[in-house]
Amino acid sequence: MKTERLIRLSKSCIGEAEKQAVMGVLDREYLGMGAEVHKFEEALKTFFGRPAVCVVNGTAALQLAIQAYGIGQNDEVLVQSLTYVASFQAISATGATPVACDIDPVTLTLDWRDAEKRITPRSKAVMPVHYSGGVGGLDEIYAFARKHGLRVIEDAAHAFGSIYHGKCIGSFGDIACFSFDGIKNITSGEGGCIVTEDSEVLRRVQDARLLGVEKDTEKRYTGQRSWEFDVSTQGWRYHMSNIMAAIGLVQLRRFPEMALKRQRLAQCYDHLLIAHPRIEIFKKNYDDVVPHIYMVRIRGIVNRAILQDQLLESGIQTGIHYQPNHKLRLYSEMGALPLPVTDLVFSELLSLPLHPDLNEQDIEYICKELTRILL
Ligand SMILES: *Cc1c(COP(=O)(O)O)cnc(C)c1O
Numbered sequence: 001m002k003t004e005r006l007i008r009l010s011k012s013c014i015g016e017a018e019k020q021a022v023m024g025v026l027d028r029e030y031l032g033m034g035a036e037v038h039k040f041e042e043a044l045k046t047f048f049g050r051p052a053v054c055v056v057n058g059t060a061a062l063q064l065a066i067q068a069y070g071i072g073q074n075d076e077v078l079v080q081s082l083t084y085v086a087s088f089q090a091i092s093a094t095g096a097t098p099v100a101c102d103i104d105p106v107t108l109t110l111d112w113r114d115a116e117k118r119i120t121p122r123s124k125a126v127m128p129v130h131y132s133g134g135v136g137g138l139d140e141i142y143a144f145a146r147k148h149g150l151r152v153i154e155d156a157a158h159a160f161g162s163i164y165h166g167k168c169i170g171s172f173g174d175i176a177c178f179s180f181d182g183i184k185n186i187t188s189g190e191g192g193c194i195v196t197e198d199s200e201v202l203r204r205v206q207d208a209r210l211l212g213v214e215k216d217t218e219k220r221y222t223g224q225r226s227w228e229f230d231v232s233t234q235g236w237r238y239h240m241s242n243i244m245a246a247i248g249l250v251q252l253r254r255f256p257e258m259a260l261k262r263q264r265l266a267q268c269y270d271h272l273l274i275a276h277p278r279i280e281i282f283k284k285n286y287d288d289v290v291p292h293i294y295m296v297r298i299r300g301i302v303n304r305a306i307l308q309d310q311l312l313e314s315g316i317q318t319g320i321h322y323q324p325n326h327k328l329r330l331y332s333e334m335g336a337l338p339l340p341v342t343d344l345v346f347s348e349l350l351s352l353p354l355h356p357d358l359n360e361q362d363i364e365y366i367c368k369e370l371t372r373i374l375l
Pocket residue numbers: 057058059060083084086087129155157158178179180181190191192
């Protein structure tokens with residue numbers, strides 16, 4: 001059975017308002033970092049209750065956050081292996097070594113007990129990844145970090161808008177990094193931000209995103225730039241453009257409606273799949289969690305690729321989040337201890353379509369097809 005329509009795994013959800021906002025920037029012919037970026041940062045500050053610095057993507061946000069803490073060459077950062085390669089690349093980009101850790105099989109977030117076994121005198125920070133929008137036992141990770149004098153750099157790329165103990169992710173803790181890439185909970189085309197209360201870290205990140213040019217941020221927000229300046233640290237061209245910020249501002253306004261959609265769709269999946277004998281769902285409180293992806297675990301699956309092909313025949317695109325990083329050639333030498341939970345869980349993971357342009361009938365169809373094929 002070949003279906004015409006393809007239900008995409010994920011997609012950007014863009015309306016007229018985003019298009020008009022971009023046209024506005026194009027009409028004003030100031031495309032770089034200026035008034036829109038400033039406005040977007042102000043809106044994010046209101047959202048988080050803490051200052052935000054916008055950058056070109058989430059990976060850059062993580063890299064600059066690590067660097068702003070003075071972490072680099074000869075340092076180690078503890079991070080779960082089950083994450084997008086961006087987390088690992090951001091760490092190694094600073095010269096530091098990502099140390100692959102195992103996960104909790106229920107939340108798929110960092111298992112701090114496993115991380116504790118991997119601590120060395122070089123360990124400087126821990127990077128919990130808020131996998132699929134859930135944060136697991138984040139309190140315990142902070143307690144673990146405090147006990148060992150580690151910084152916590154939250155990879156919150158999946159968790160924009162998620163709430164933990166009544167507080168928004170990013171509104172507490174050391175530092176949180178978000179991604180606004182095309183398919184995340186909100187998008188600015190590409191983009192990302194760093195959220196922290198630490199004013200010294202904020203200043204460092206602001207300079208580092210503009211090639212290390214000191215205090216250039218304020219100038220750009222008034223349509224000027226620094227002609228005479230000093231540079232004392234390595235920087236990158238990682239700032240956000242007005243085009244991106246214009247999209248982000250509209251998406252932030254639309255966020256409550258899009259978040260509710262994601263939450264309802266995930267609840268719908270849970271409801272339809274919970275009784276299945278071979279499918280394990282990852283139960284979350286969707287009053288608090290805004291899910292970026294929806295994955296299930298299929299117990300005893302031998303050939304996941306065939307299942308994916310069959311679903312695609314039915315017009316359903318699926319994904320795998322993610323290939324564990326300790327399996328990648330660049331990072332394969334870095335994990336001395338085995339990662340049994342990651343290896344087992346990964347082999348049975350499957351991500352099903354989730355984005356705000358789906359409806360409950362789509363979810364019913366996906367679950368019906370998945371159940372039929374698994375029989
Ligand atoms: C998307 C993502 C990032 C990086 O964000 P980009 O904007 O794509 O650079 C980092 N970590 C995780 C877990 C992600 O999913």
